Amino acid sequence: MVGPSNHKTPNETEAILATQDNNTSADHALNHSKLFSKLNVEDLENLQSTFNSQSLNPSTFSRYTCDQAQFNDFEELRKQIEQCTNSQPQCNDTTTPLSDDLLQEEMNKLKTKFEEQCKKYTEDIQKLTSQHESHLDSLHKEYENLEKEKDTISSQLDDAQSRIHKHKQKISNLKSTISTQSEALSQLQTQQSATQQQLEETSCTLESKLQDIDIMNGELSVAKSYIAELEAKLRAEEASRRKLHNTIQELKGNIRVFCRMRPLLGPEQMEDPLQINFIKEDEIELIQSQESANGSKTVTKSYPFTFDKIFEPKATQSEVFEEISQLVQSALDGYPVCIFAYGQTGSGKTFTMEGPDFPDSDTIGIIPRAVLQIYSTVESLKLKGWEYVMEGQFLEIYNDTINDLLGNGDFNKKHDIRHLPNGKTIVSDLTTVTIDSPEKMKALMKRAGQNRAVASTQCNDRSSRSHSVFMLKLSGKNTYSGEVSEGMLNLIDLAGSERLSQSGSTGDRLRETQAINKSLSCLGDVIYSIANNEAHVPYRNSKLTYLLQNSLGGNSKTLMFVNISSCNAHFQETLCSLRFATKVNSCHIGVAKRITK
Numbered sequence: 001m002v003g004p005s006n007h008k009t010p011n012e013t014e015a016i017l018a019t020q021d022n023n024t025s026a027d028h029a030l031n032h033s034k035l036f037s038k039l040n041v042e043d044l045e046n047l048q049s050t051f052n053s054q055s056l057n058p059s060t061f062s063r064y065t066c067d068q069a070q071f072n073d074f075e076e077l078r079k080q081i082e083q084c085t086n087s088q089p090q091c092n093d094t095t096t097p098l099s100d101d102l103l104q105e106e107m108n109k110l111k112t113k114f115e116e117q118c119k120k121y122t123e124d125i126q127k128l129t130s131q132h133e134s135h136l137d138s139l140h141k142e143y144e145n146l147e148k149e150k151d152t153i154s155s156q157l158d159d160a161q162s163r164i165h166k167h168k169q170k171i172s173n174l175k176s177t178i179s180t181q182s183e184a185l186s187q188l189q190t191q192q193s194a195t196q197q198q199l200e201e202t203s204c205t206l207e208s209k210l211q212d213i214d215i216m217n218g219e220l221s222v223a224k225s226y227i228a229e230l231e232a233k234l235r236a237e238e239a240s241r242r243k244l245h246n247t248i249q250e251l252k253g254n255i256r257v258f259c260r261m262r263p264l265l266g267p268e269q270m271e272d273p274l275q276i277n278f279i280k281e282d283e284i285e286l287i288q289s290q291e292s293a294n295g296s297k298t299v300t301k302s303y304p305f306t307f308d309k310i311f312e313p314k315a316t317q318s319e320v321f322e323e324i325s326q327l328v329q330s331a332l333d334g335y336p337v338c339i340f341a342y343g344q345t346g347s348g349k350t351f352t353m354e355g356p357d358f359p360d361s362d363t364i365g366i367i368p369r370a371v372l373q374i375y376s377t378v379e380s381l382k383l384k385g386w387e388y389v390m391e392g393q394f395l396e397i398y399n400d401t402i403n404d405l406l407g408n409g410d411f412n413k414k415h416d417i418r419h420l421p422n423g424k425t426i427v428s429d430l431t432t433v434t435i436d437s438p439e440k441m442k443a444l445m446k447r448a449g450q451n452r453a454v455a456s457t458q459c460n461d462r463s464s465r466s467h468s469v470f471m472l473k474l475s476g477k478n479t480y481s482g483e484v485s486e487g488m489l490n491l492i493d494l495a496g497s498e499r500l501s502q503s504g505s506t507g508d509r510l511r512e513t514q515a516i517n518k519s520l521s522c523l524g525d526v527i528y529s530i531a532n533n534e535a536h537v538p539y540r541n542s543k544l545t546y547l548l549q550n551s552l553g554g555n556s557k558t559l560m561f562v563n564i565s566s567c568n569a570h571f572q573e574t575l576c577s578l579r580f581a582t583k584v585n586s587c588h589i590g591v592a593k594r595i596t597k
């Protein structure tokens, strides 16, 4: 219990505490102890409550203050207050009692001081708290930044680790590749050394081969010059062959005559055959048996004939062509060549020149065979530098008028015959066809056949009532020597030479026969004039003779086929034909000239 005499006023308490301020810190504890001993319990409890109202406790203080000395003072003061509060009765027993007012005053002072100090401490603490909070905020931000940084670094780390892992994987793969490559490299090196060795060996072989090639090149150039020499020789020989061939043709006579007798056909085989003896290949004898004037005996008369060649009825088309193939060659060599067939109607002229109505490869006549031969010869001549162009024209002389057999069938067109100074004969406005294939030749023959005037007579159901002339122009050029040649092959199928009395023709047919006979008679006149070396040769008397002027007059190599029948009934016609042919054969018409540039 605290008596009223022990109770101190705040002023007293403050005074007690004020004394403290004048003392050194070493005396603080003792002074406080003395002071507190003067305070009663109520004073101390007031003091304690002041502390508590300031919300000041040591733990809070220690959290915020950095001043250890202040804290220690404060703590000491608090402990003393606490101690005095707890031990008030004893203090009251040992200390000198103070008056109540003084104590109260002391207490008030002390309280005020504490309150001020507490306020100051509180302000400090607030300041410190604010500093601390700001510091804490910045730390917090820093922490957050660091956290972020840590996250970034962590993600970078993860990324780096993943990359490291990948790199490691890559490195491992590379290592494995390097190991494989190293192995391959070593194998390649082994191979390379083997190849190197092979290369060296090949190089040696190559060198020896090159030496061989050099030797072979030398041999080749020798062979080439030998070939060139041979080719030159060949060309020279070809030229000489042409010359010799021409000489032979000349020696054989300019107008040569071949006689061909056709076999008995169909019903003719029941008739009397012509009596003929084939004495030699160029000699025949025609026999005529006649009753004597009184009819008591049979008189035989012999008519011998000699020609360049005589073909018996069994002679094939190929055998006949073989004999004239040299003339076809002459045309290729640049000579004008003329082959014509003469004979009575039905004696085999068309068969000889063209072939039968439906020919095959065995029965085709001279015209298609000549074209085929020219084709094959042109091919072989290419090796000798010759290149040829073949152009064909086909005309007929009907009633002394020229018709174009390759034209459109319009026979009203007028065609003139002209002889050039170089020996060439030209017919105006004729269709010219380039014959560059055997098919073209066939088409050409077909067209001519369609256009050709054919009329039936009593003598022959396929009798041509016109002279047909196939003209083949052969233009050649030698690419080596530059030599140019222009040959001409005229293949003429004359109309039948039967006598008017036998033909039984009347009207138009009679006029046709008269025209045919006139032209053939003109042909005879020309032949006779040439054979008798007459100054004037009547070529212009007919279209036929005018067309054949160069062929008969010396520029051409000319061959006549005289076709005869096997029927005895045609004896007189046959005799006439053979006599005419003999006259032709005797014609010496000069030397054929080759057309070259």
Ligand SMILES: Nc1ncnc2c1ncn2[C@@H]1O[C@H](COP(=O)(O)OP(=O)(O)OP(=O)(O)O)[C@@H](O)[C@H]1O
Residues within 6 Å of the ligand: 261, 262, 263, 265, 313, 343, 344, 345, 346, 347, 348, 349, 350, 351, 352, 355, 356, 357, 460, 462, 463, 464, 465, 494, 495, 496, 497, 563
């Ligand atoms: N050597 C032969 N072998 C077989 N048949 C032939 C022979 N010669 C002619 N003939 C045939 O005799 C017939 C008459 O021949 P071709 O038509 O050739 O006579 P041609 O003299 O031309 O008559 P034309 O003067 O009337 O034109 C034809 O049927 C023909 O096929």
